[in-house]
Amino acid sequence: MRRRRIYEGKAKVLFEGPEPGTLVQYFKDDATAFNNQKQGVITGKGVLNNRISEYLMLRLSEIGVPTHFVRRLNMREQLVREVEIIPIEVVVRNVAAGSLAKRFRLEEGSALPRSIVEYYLKNDELGDPLVSEEHITAFGWANPQDIDDILQLSLRINDFLSGLFHGIGLRLVDFKLEYGRLWEEEQMRIVLADEISPDSCRLWDIETNEKLDKDRFRRDLGRVEEAYQEVARRLGVLPEAGPMDLKGPKVMQ
Ligand code: UDP
DSSP: OOEEEEEEESEEEEOOSSTTTTEEEEOOOOOEEEOOOOOOTTTTTHHHHHHHHHHHHHHHHHHHBBBEEEEEEESSSSEEEEOOEEEEEEEEEEOOOOHHHTTTTTTOOOOOEEEEEEEEOOOGTTTEEEEEEHHHHTSSSSSSHHHHHHHHHHHHHHHHHHHHHTTTTTTEEEEEEEEEEEETTTTTEEEESOOOOOOTTEEEEEETTTTOSHHHHHHHOHHHHHHHHHHHHTTTOOOOOOOGGGOOOOOOO
């Protein structure tokens, strides 16, 4: 079936959905880092992230977190509700790593006094700058009520996912969330959108501190495909078929 392409991002493509108000989210194997300066392919990533994100979104909706996820359609695609994306990346951190460790010269892996939530503007040209609530409300990207909802949801998601990953021997170091506005009968609701996967989380093995996330790609640590597979395996969502099948079908033009 030919579908209209609505948007193409770095790791995903959004197509028009089968009914109004829906979209099809297609997961690619492409990987980028450092604001597109590093590009590559992680074979099978799209298939695995589709499953991992499906699993996590379903578990979150079971505890009452509203999400855009409807259902998985096939190896690389999921049906989602069409939302108006709020142009803010919400980062939740439990352990110092990445840009936070660099900015404050903290040792990677050092515990934070409490979980820290940060907001970044989604803008590639500007390199996704860190922004404050003041910037967000003054420039109208979201209002104080939206920010309140987003903060409460993000902290709940962090508590829930930290426990879920702990149960499979992984430390949820930090992660990025995106939210969208969904209108239902004149009422607006903020719902979790995008994806939750090793592309958007830092996950370290609790025993060995081994990194099982996109940092393996960013920092050329090797065994990148294996890391994504290991996360899927521990979550119990690794497709039955062998690694050959992880290549899955090519994107339809
Ligand atoms: N992150 C993301 N997309 C981005 C930036 C960050 O998914 O555009 C995730 C990243 O994978 C990590 C967390 O957000 O889990 C915090 O990232 P950080 O600010 O440390 O930036 P990085 O070191 O990834 O540049």
